Amino acid sequence: MKRVPALDLGERPAVKSFADWGRRNEQLVRDPAMQLLARGVWAQSSEPLSPLQRAALLQQHLRTRDNHLRVTGLNALELLDLPIGETQSWVNPLLGHRAGERESEFETAKLTPHLSWHGTRVRTFAGQLRMTKSRGLSRYYGPWGCFVAHPVEALVVAAPYLSVWRLIACVDALLSRRIVVDEKVTLRDFTADVIEDALELFPPTSPSVRRVRAALRAAYDQVWSPSETLTRLIALRHGFPPPRTNYHVTPQGRHFYIDLAWPDSMTAIEYNGEVHYKKRSHYEDENYPIQLIRDSGWDVQVLVWRDLWEPERRRTWLNFLARNLGPPTRKF
Template identity: 35%
Template structure:
C-alpha cells in the first residue's frame, strides 16, 4: 500500500482498517492528516445510505450531482484532509482535500477524523438529500463523541531520519494496534491502541444538537454545495431516529401530507418498555419498519410478533412495513390510506416544479440490489 507500511493479522485488513493505518503512516514526519468524507463517517459508525432513484423522485428532491460515485468511494477509496500544508500522493485510492478547519474527533481505533459535520459536507455531493438527512438523524440521536480540544493539528518539522516503519497486530479482542518489529510488546503478543491521542490534545465529549450543527456550518463557505445541502437537510431531521429506514418512512409520511410523527415512542407494557418506530401518541397510531433481521432471525421474529400483539391489546393501531411497501406505488398507497383513516385526510401537497428527473414507479436494478 505504501513504503514502510505493513500489517500482520489473521485476515487481510478491511478497507477502513487500511484507511486508519495509511493515515497514521502518512502523518509520520509530516504535517498530520485527518480522515474525512465517507471514510470518516464510516469510522464514526454513522450511516451513509446509498442512492435510491425512486426515493429522490418520490420526495421531489434534486439527485446528488456525484451520486453514481458513492459505491466506489465507500468500498475502495480513502478520503484524507490536510490542515497546515498541502499534501499530494500518487496512490490511486486516495482522495486528499483541504480541511475546513473544524475540530478533530476520534473514531474507531482512535483514528483522527475531521468533525462529522465537515465530513458530511465533503461527502454531500455523493449523497441524495434524504440520505444526508438520515446521516444527520443518526448523528443527532447518538451519544457524545470524543472531540480534541485543539481544533486543528499542530506540527513541527522533525530532524531528517529514515522512513518510519509502521506495523499492526490483531489482539484477541479484534482491535487494531501498533507496534514495529522492534517493539517488545508486539513480540509478547500485547497491543496498544492505534492512533492514540496525543497528551497535548485533551479530549472532551460532545453531544451534537441542531444548534451545534448550525454553529459548525456557520464558518464554512455558503457557496459550497455540501454546506447548502447539509443546511437544508438539517431542517428535515427528527430526534430519536435510530435507523436510515426510519428516516425514509418519516419523510414519505410527511411528504404525503400527514403530521410529523414522534420517533421511537416509548410505551410501557406488562412485559417491559417498548419503542414504536413512528407514533402519533394522541391517536395511538404507529408505523413500524421491519428490516432484514426480522426475516433472518427467528428469535427476533417471535419477539416482534408478541410485542405487536401486546401493543394492540393496549389499544395501539400498528402497521408493519417492509421495503416493498415503500417502493411499490400500490402497496405504498394502501398503507398511506390506512394511515389517513386513523389520522384524518392528509394536507394537500403543494405543487411545485420537480428538480429531479421524472419519477419512476419501479426501482432500477441497482436500487433493488442495494435494498
C-alpha cells in the first residue's frame, strides 16, 4: 500500500470582504494582485486562482454550521491526486467502451469549482460554481484547511465526465494507495468492500453508480500508475489471461516488483512512464533490476506510452504476449 500525498496548492492567499480590505470594489478591480472570489469577497493573489484553489477557498467562505460543504467531483479527485484526465480518441474504440454521458465536457467540468452540500442548501453569488447534494459520507481535511468529499462520493459525482478506463484507474488507485492529506491525516484503506458499502448509500439505478460499480469489478489492487491500468485493459481486451500486478520477485536475493506479470510462463511487462525519462536516476535504477529479472529467467517487455497508442508498436508487444501466453481470442 503506497502512501500518496494530497495535492499541494501552494501558499494560501488572504481572503477578506472589500470592507475588511479597507478599499472600494472599484479599487480592488483595478488591482492585479486582487482576485474576486465571490460577490464582495476578494483574495490577494498576484496570479489568477486555479479552479482547485477557488473551490478550496469557496468551501471555507461559504460553509456554515448548517450546510457542511465539501469540495467534490473532479476537483476533489484532483486534490486527492487520483488519475483523472481526458481520454484520447483511440482508447474507447480499442477497449470497446462507450463514452461517458458527459465525457466531452471533462475540461469544462474540471475548470469549474464544484462543491457539495449536506444539510441546508447554499445560496451564493460566487459566479461559476457547481453545487451538488451530498449523501452525507465522511469528509476529510484537505489543503488550506478546506473539507474534501469522501473519494467514493466524489467519484460518483465525477463519473459522467470520465471514460470507463479512467474510472477503473481511479478505483485501482483507491485500492492501491493510502492518501496522506497532511502529516496527521491519512485516509483509511479503501478495500473493495469499503467502496461497495459507500456505494450502497446511493440510488442503485443511478447511471453514475452503475458505472462506478462496473469499474470496481474491473479494478485491481497493487497498481501504481494509470498507464499500468491501461496496459492491463488492452491485454485483457485481446483475450490474454489476467496478469498479476506489481508482482514481487527476488532475483539474486534482491526485492523488486514487476508491473504486470504472468508467473506461470515467466512473462512480464514493465511500463516506463514520464518519470523514467525525465529523471536519469529513475532510468538507471529501472534498467538494473530489469536485467536481474531477465537473468533469473523472466521474459520482460518494456513499454512506453507510444507502444500503447501506435498500432504497429502495440501489435509488437501483443505478439510478444501471444508467443508466451498462447494465441489471443481477439485479433490485433
